[in-house]
Amino acid sequence: MALPEQGGDVEVARKRFELPPDVRHQRDADLDAALLHTVLDALPSPTVLLDPDGIIAMTNRVWVTSGEEHGTIIPPGADYYAAATAVHGDAEGHALVRSLRTLARGECDAVAVDREVPSPSDEKPRWYHVQASRVGIYGHVVVTHTDVTARVLAERTSLWRARHDHLTGLPNRAHLHELIDEELGRGDQAPVAVLFLDVDGFKDVNDSLGHDVGDDLLRQLAARLAECTRAGDTVGRLGGDEFVVIGRDCDEDGALALAQRFHDSFDRPFDLAGRTARLTASIGVATTDGSGTCVRSTDLVRDADLAMYAAKAAGRNRVEVFTPDLRTAAEQRATLAGELLLAIERDELVLHYQPVMGLPSRRCTGVEALVRWQHPERGLLYPGDFLPTARQHDLMTPLARWVLREATRQTAAWRDAGLVLVTGVNINATHFTSGTLVDDVMGALADAGLDACQLVVELTETSVADDPERAAAQFAELRTRGVEVSIDDFGSGFSSIGQLVNMPAGVLKIDRSLVAFTEGRRRQTAAAIAAVVALGQACGIRSLAEGVETAEQLDLAESLGCSFAQGYHIARPMPAGELPSWIAAHPPATIPVALV
Structure with a gap:
């Protein structure tokens, strides 16, 4: 169709094809909606x-x-x-x-x-x-x-895992502190109790039956503790065999009743891989006093932990309530630990030496080095005053290294002065398990210029029993290098004849508990010592009687075949400077009956 050429006609045509406004609006709305x-x-x-x-x-x-x-x-x-x-x-x-x-x-x-x-x-x-x-x-x-x-589920799972123990499903250390702080922050001054529980002998289960069985035991423990708690209480696991229970609105009497229920639950034996096992627990209790004094979760858990260790020290399988004296003692131990570390660095430690008598010659053949601490304020401290602190703060290994260096240096000085002795040095289990024992011993000998045959390394029977295979390997290497090895305190624990047979040691020190005997028990004591001596001889090991306090005990040790003896009847430990004069009064053999 041809459009008109005139302008007016074009406008007419445009209007003919244009939609009415209402229709055009609807069309636009439909287009927008679509x-x-x-x-x-x-x-x-x-x-x-x-x-x-x-x-x-x-x-x-x-x-x-x-x-x-x-x-x-x-x-x-x-x-x-x-x-x-x-x-x-x-x-x-x-x-x-x-x-x-x-x-x-x-x-x-x-x-x-x-x-x-x-x-x-x-x-x-x-x-x-x-x-x-x-x-x-x-x-x-x-x-x-x-x-x-x-x-969201992944986030919640991740959060749950971050706040709970993967093995037992109980709240973990971090979450326990959150829960305790939440209770302490309620503002109603309701008492809050924290019970710190540690299983006595858990390590023995792991060592004897394996970690899988140990894990099963922990799950059983978690279930039993949860059964004993009240509604609203929380059981959590700090780690290892340590559990914490939060008692809400729980005073000291309530906490003790709760602890008793936990103890009662241990009366039932545990089923461990088809074996029946009876265990005990040491429990520490700490509570708020309701005074409104600001207390943190870390304070309560620490106090309960101190009370638990007091229960352990008192004989295990006990419940102890926290007292301020426990905190004071802990603070003193921490201070003492810092001072002891400085004492090692500053040479404040000294060694006293107790003579060892060869039998039957009854002449001094060697000495045992015993550490003392010349404290600048408290005077001369004996091992019982600081060794427990050293053990608790992992200072036994640096302490043993110092003793090794000083004992070998002194033994070399005596040798240079014409006094040839064999020196025994005690090694703690932590040093023994560190893997540096052989290197530390040989390094001390090299620095002092001392022959290996003039050193005896002594480890307690219990230290050896903790890891007999590692002990045997290190003992064998030391003896190969010329250093003698002695098993100390034999008979004080549950001695293993099998371990003794397989242990490459040269000297067996019979514990003083066997050597000492009460009136009327001489025959039984003699039988026990004779059995140990015979066992040692069968294994190529010589015996040393410790703790000889009387002439009768010395005579008995000699008559039963002991090779050596030491104790207060022979001589007390003495400073290095006093030893030559003591030996002058007890002349040594021309060729010492050495321990090697």
């Missing part, structure tokens, strides 16, 4: 368009399919605000609705929250990240719902 619907359908998450009053004006396909899948279809025309309140409950639902109304009024730019949506069936709830934006100027809001269930 475009918006297309955009919503392109979104991967369930999405709705709300009018200013919270009525659902439009949904996308994912909203419909998700609703069908979970049985929660909410169609266009429904009140989203009412549905949100019904799904999330009053608190969460009203909070979400308030946020969306604020957004619709243009009083904020966006809304973004995570919401839990319970399932209408028995399925687990799901979590959605709800994100809303305002559209246009009339208060319409687009709300998307992104399923973040996997993320």
Whole structure:
């Protein structure tokens, strides 16, 4: 059809093809709605368009399919605000609705929250990240719902694992402190008790039956402790065989009653890989005093721990309540440990030497080096005054290294002065297990210029029993290099004949508890010593009787075949400078009957 060429005719033609305003407005609205619907359908998450009053004006396909899948279809025309309140409950639902109304009024730019949506069936709830934006100027809001269930569950699992012991499922150290601080911060001054429980002999279970059985024992312990607690109490595991119980609204009497229930639960034997085992526990108790004084969780746990160690020291299988004296003693030990470390560095330690007599010559053949501490303020301290602190603060190995260096140096000085002796040095189990024993011994000998045959390394029977294979390997290497090895305090513990037979030692020191005998027990004592001497001889090991206090004990040791003896009847330990004059009064053999 040809259009007219005149301008007026063109305007007439244009008007003929132009839509009426109402029709054109409807067309534009339809196009906008179709475009918006297309955009919503392109979104991967369930999405709705709300009018200013919270009525659902439009949904996308994912909203419909998700609703069908979970049985929660909410169609266009429904009140989203009412549905949100019904799904999330009053608190969460009203909070979400308030946020969306604020957004619709243009009083904020966006809304973004995570919401839990319970399932209408028995399925687990799901979590959605709800994100809303305002559209246009009339208060319409687009709300998307992104399923973040996997993320939330992963976060919660990670958080749970970070706060719980993986083996027993109990709260771990960090979470226990959180729970205790939470109780202490309630402000109602209700008493809080902390019970610190340690299993007596747990290490023996691990060593004899293996760590898998030990783990099973820990799970059994966790279950038993949980059975004994009251509603509202919490059982947690600090680590190893140490458990902590939080007693809420629990005073000292209540805590002691709770501890007694724990002890009673140990009366039942444990089933360990088909074996029946009976165990005990040492328990420490600490409570708040209700005075409102600021207390931290670390304070309560520390105090309960100190009380537990007091129970151990008192004989195990006991309950001890914390007292300020325990804290004072702990502070003193910590101070003493720091001073002892400096004492090692400053050479404040000294060695006293106790003569060892060869039998039957009854002449001094060697000495045992015994450490003392010349404290600048407290005077001369004996081992019982500082060795427990050294053990507790891991100072036994540096202490033993100092003793090795000083003893070998002094023995070399005596040799240079014409006095040839064999010196025994005690080694603690921690040094023995460190793996540096052989290197430390040989280094001390080299620095002093002393022959290996003039040194005896002494380890207690219990130290050897802790790890006999490692002991045997290090003993063998020391003897190969010319250093003699002695097993000290034999007979003071549960001596293992099998271990003795396989142990490459040259001297067996019979503990003073066997050597000493009361009136009327001489025959039994003689039989015990004779058995040990015979056992040693069968293994190629010579015997030394310790703690000889009387002439009768010395005669008995000699008559039963002991090779050596030492004790106060022979001589007390003495400073190095006094030893030559003592030996001058007891002339040594021209060729010493050495311990090697």
